[in-house]
Amino acid sequence: MKALVTGATGFIGGAVVRALVNRGSDIRVLTRGESDVQNLVGLTVERVEGDLRDEASLRKALTGCQQLYHVAAHYALWAKDPSIFYDVNVTGTKNLMAAAQAVGTARIVYCSTIGAIGLPPGGGLGTEETPVSLNQMTGHYKRSKYLAEQEVLKLAKAGLPVVIVNPSAPVGAGDVKPTPTGQMIVDFMKGRMPAYIETGMNIVDVDDVAAGHLLAMEKGRIGERYILGNKNLMLREVFEILSHLTGVKTPTVKLPRLAILPLAYLNQWIANFTGQPPRIPLEGVKMARYKMHYDCSKAIRELGIPQTPTEVAFEKAVRWFRDHKYV
Numbered sequence: 001m002k003a004l005v006t007g008a009t010g011f012i013g014g015a016v017v018r019a020l021v022n023r024g025s026d027i028r029v030l031t032r033g034e035s036d037v038q039n040l041v042g043l044t045v046e047r048v049e050g051d052l053r054d055e056a057s058l059r060k061a062l063t064g065c066q067q068l069y070h071v072a073a074h075y076a077l078w079a080k081d082p083s084i085f086y087d088v089n090v091t092g093t094k095n096l097m098a099a100a101q102a103v104g105t106a107r108i109v110y111c112s113t114i115g116a117i118g119l120p121p122g123g124g125l126g127t128e129e130t131p132v133s134l135n136q137m138t139g140h141y142k143r144s145k146y147l148a149e150q151e152v153l154k155l156a157k158a159g160l161p162v163v164i165v166n167p168s169a170p171v172g173a174g175d176v177k178p179t180p181t182g183q184m185i186v187d188f189m190k191g192r193m194p195a196y197i198e199t200g201m202n203i204v205d206v207d208d209v210a211a212g213h214l215l216a217m218e219k220g221r222i223g224e225r226y227i228l229g230n231k232n233l234m235l236r237e238v239f240e241i242l243s244h245l246t247g248v249k250t251p252t253v254k255l256p257r258l259a260i261l262p263l264a265y266l267n268q269w270i271a272n273f274t275g276q277p278p279r280i281p282l283e284g285v286k287m288a289r290y291k292m293h294y295d296c297s298k299a300i301r302e303l304g305i306p307q308t309p310t311e312v313a314f315e316k317a318v319r320w321f322r323d324h325k326y327v
Contacts (some may be wrong), residue, residue, distance in 0.1 A: 001025070001026065001066045001067060002026040002027070002028060002064055002065045002066060002067070003020060003025055003026070003027055003028070003065060003066070003067035003068070003069060003217075004027075004028045004029070004030060004061055004062055004065040004067070004068050004069070005017055005020070005027060005028070005029050005030070005069045005071060006029075006030045006052070006068075006069070006070050006071055006072035006096065007070070007071035007072030007073065007111070008029035008030070008031065008039070008040060008045070008071070009029075009031055009035045009036055009037050009038075009039050009040060009176075010039070010071065010072070010075075010176070010177070011039075011170065011174055011175045011176065011177065011178070011179055011182070011206060012071050012111060012167060012170060012206060012209055012210065012213075013039075013069075013071035013072065013111075014039030014040070014174045014176075015170075015172070015174060015206045015207055015209060015210035016069055016071055016210045016213050016214070017029060017039070017040065017043060017045060018043065018174075018207075018210065019207070019210040019211060019213070019214055020214065021043050021044060021045070023214070027044075027045045027046065028045065028046040028047075028048060028061065028064075028065060029045050029046070029047055029048070030048060030049075030050045030058075030061045030072070031047055031048070031049060031050075032049065032050070032051055033049055036176060038176055039174050039176055048060070048061045051092075052072060052088055052091075052092025052093070052095055052096060053087055053088070053091065053092055053095065054095075055095040055098060055099055058095055058096050058099035059099045059102055059103055061099075062099050062100055062103045062105055063103055065103075065105065066105065066106045066107070067105070067106065067107050067108070067109075067217060068096075068100055068105050068107075068108045068109070069108075069109050069111070069213055069217070070093065070096055070097075070108065070109070070110045070111060071111040071213070072088070072092070073088065073089050073111070073113075073145065074087075074088040074089055074141070074144075075141060075177075075179060075180075076141060076180075076277075077139065077141065077180055079140070080275050082140040085140040085141055085143070085144040086140070086144050086147070088144075089141075089144035089145055089147075089148050090144050090147045090148045090151065093110070093148040093151060093152065094148075094151055097151070097152065097155050097160060097162070100160070101155075101160060105161075106161060107161045107162075107163075107217060108160065108161060108162040108163070109162070109163050109164075109165060109213050109216045109217050109220070110149075110152050110162050110163070110164050110165070111165055111167065111213065112145055112148070112149045112152075112164050112165065112166045112225070113141075113142070113145045113166060113167065114126075114166050114167060114168040114169070114202065114227065114229065114292065114294060115137070115138075115141070115142040115145060115146070115292075116132070116137075116142065116145050116146045116149045116166060117130060117132065117166050117225075117227060117294060118130035118131050118132030118136070119132075119291075119292065119293075123291070124293075125232070125293050125294055125295040126227075126292075126293070126294045126295070127227070127294070127295045127298070128166075128224070128225045128226065128227060128298055132146075134146055134147070149164060149225075152164060153223065156222055156223035157223060161222055162222065162223070163216045163217070163220030163221065163222060163223075163224060163226070164223075164224065164225040164226070165209075165212055165213060165216050165220075165225070165226050165228050165299075166225055166226065166227050166228065167204065167209045167212070167228040167229070168201070168202035168203065168204050168227065168228065168229035168230070168292075168294060168296075169181045169201050169202060169203050169204065169292075170203075170204050170205070170206035170209045170313075171185065171203060171204075171205065171206060171310075171313045171314055171316070171317045172205050172206035172207055172313050172316040172317050172320070173206070173207075173316050173317065173319075173320040174206065174320065175206075175317065175320070175321075178321075178326070181201075182317065182321075185242065185314070185317050185318065185321065186321055186326050186327060188239060188242050188246070188248060189242070189246050189248060189318065189321065189322075189326075189327040190327055191248055193239070193251050194251055194253060195251050195253035195254070195255050196235055196236070196239070196251050196253070196254060196255065197235075197254070197255050198234060198235055198236060198254055199234070199235050199291065199292070200232065200233070200234050200235070200291030200292055200293050201232075201233060201235065201238070201292050201293075202229040202230065202231065202232050202233075202292060202293060202294045202296070203229075203230060203231050203233055203238070203310045203313065203314075204228060204229045204230040204231075204296075204310075204313070205230065205306075205308040205310070205312065205313035205316070206313070207306075207308065207316075208228070208230065208305055208306045208307065208308050208313075209228045211305060211306050212226065212228035212299055212303060212305040213228075215299075215303040215304055215305060216303060219302065219303050219304070220302070220303060221302070226298055226299040226302070226303060226305075227294050227295070227296045227298065227299055228296070228299055228305060229294050229296040229299075230296060230307050230308070230310060230313075231310045232293035232294065233310065234291075236250070236254075238314075239251060241310065241311055241314050242314060242318070244311075245311075245314060245315055245318050246318060
């Protein structure tokens, strides 16, 4: 059975491809001409060029594939032209789902994000059933992914054989870009974090996220969402783990979010003018007000997603960033 993977050159997509290769699956990957393919080096996969904004290329890529893992997305906290988030994440997803319908793809796993999952207004753990709306989405990335997920849910109700997975904050090997979480690790390793804004996050090994995709393909219920996560941590706890692994001291200065917000707005204004990403991403500062902690038990119970200790996941990330000269 042949599977098409989008986003295969990225962090999660690369991990999904490695998991499929290790299982001996027949894999085709969709890449753009300018993609950095280092996550595919040494892997036996068929590569086809295409773009989520070109439905004809998607139909061609899907022809002969019984399974689809849609992992591609524009993932960032800032873009000079925010329309890229909606062109890729929303319109691109709709194009791909339409192509899958047209060629009769038997089963689909769509990779959404934990950011599309709601959080209880009074505090506590978010679940797949926690109510959430578009006006609760912070930033263009989350808004675009929420809108894309809503489109996929509509299609599932209409009969599209799709399962949705919502990864939390993955860490591990292969974070080539790196992601915002990976950049935080790199900055910490370089000693660039003298202070921080306290917040909460759910951390998961990227290889467990990949395993969750394969398990969702095998066991997931059509039209259901599954949080692919592991351990809820506060940011200071993350730094303590990284300090133990690297020897870099944990920052001791905790800054009030409201004091940093004006600097983030100024940083974004400068970034919009220069075209260079801001050092203090406004969306990151805005998101820090939320303790993004979640109940991951549904994916554990129904899919059997592995739960690698987060310390092991961080150790993989630290080693990979060192080996690949990010630090």
